[in-house]
Amino acid sequence: MERVPSKTYGQMCPLARSLDILGERWTLLVVRELLLGPKRFKHLLAAFPSIGANRLSERLRGLEQAGVVRRATLPAPAAVPVYELTPLGERLRDPLLRLGLWGLDLPVDERIDPATARADLIALGLTAAQPEPLDPARCETVQFDIGDEALHLQLQDGRFLARSGPSPSAPVLRVACDLDSFIALALRVITPAQALGDGKLAILAGTPMALDEVFEVLVYAPAAEPEPLTTSASVRQPTVGSADR
Amino acid sequence: MERVPSKTYGQMCPLARSLDILGERWTLLVVRELLLGPKRFKHLLAAFPSIGANRLSERLRGLEQAGVVRRATLPAPAAVPVYELTPLGERLRDPLLRLGLWGLDLPVDERIDPATARADLIALGLTAAQPEPLDPARCETVQFDIGDEALHLQLQDGRFLARSGPSPSAPVLRVACDLDSFIALALRVITPAQALGDGKLAILAGTPMALDEVFEVLVYAPAAEPEPLTTSASVRQPTVGSADR
DNA sequence: CCGGATCCGTAACGATACTG
């Protein structure tokens, strides 16, 4: 009786306390989605095919109560209700993107649905890989029109922030291409110059030079350090198969 | 039929793929524990009072299959079986510590059990807060004897790594104190000099200067940037209570 | 004693139907 199912870890450890808020299923992916900008309930629902409206509602309430997320109303013409990150939630950008960088190495098995690939998620991963900040005084945006969806990168404090949707201010550069070409650019399978030459990419505004800079700054490579790990004991079983290289 | 309960998110997104491996309950805390060094099954079980041996076994098997964890046998005299992180798992140190830094700001409510505070976890958080690497050539360890447990900080590639247990090599500095004093030192409530003067801390090996350096390098403060967040829409409800400051 | 595996009652989840 009076059993508290606990749900929380209850440990005096900052990681455990973070996970008390973020550790349940879907929660971190909801935050990921909101890192790309304010989103409507139905957009979040669409981003997660199998969550169920009640779960999503439950998660959003939890995040709101923890001060990570808040309800807001989009300005002027739209005036629709959305969820957005609070400053506390925005501070999750760095940890989450770094967890994403870790996942770049992982093998893509058959359980991953290739159809879930999205340009804004690629862009989010790209911004995680920016090694050095640019001039903090610069305040520009770059817009990509990929398929029928737009996304933009906002330069803030010397770092690119990825957002879904068109740029709120006039972008210094605007290009259009399809998703596959964008992925090839991100993975450096092709260069911006090649994409331009092959007609896979069109510059709607700005210069090729500005385009080169974007894909020069954003590398999308994990660059794993070897890490000798001196504490390692005598290994009995040398790790089966998967990703370790 | 042939219903696959899915368990995985199945999304083509590096964060989602990371969480496919790490997202289940307890998994990230198991990794946290192994960041402190190789651990026996029973030690992990003791670190998580309510996990149940079957869950722990299940999580460890999952992590092993993903190449994050491997079984090993401790060298020479001990010769006991342990679990340890692979290089892939070791690469989770940075993302996890950053997620922990985020959690530092969170309010400690009544669901947190103060008795779960542990010196090695504090030390792990401390190493997360090291702002700048030291001279990469230095290779030293610092040992703390806190209560009846020992932990050590290993300087590797200019960064301190926290580990449970006594230092494997002779430490350049070794001090003894109780848990409360260690926490006070970590939070900068007191300085090493004060702790020494009050008799709360004893230097068993090394110099006070070396002690000062450790707590000078490791700050344990989140140092949150304001982040103006220009995209913020007109807020309808200004966030109820909790952490946002 | 240690490292699990098995079993069972409860809480969380996924899918769908329903409502303001």
Next chain:
DNA sequence: CAGTATCGTTACGGATCCGG
């Protein structure tokens, strides 16, 4: 459109048992 209510299924927590 933004959720809430309901229900069958899955995962979890706790205890017990078993082989080395």
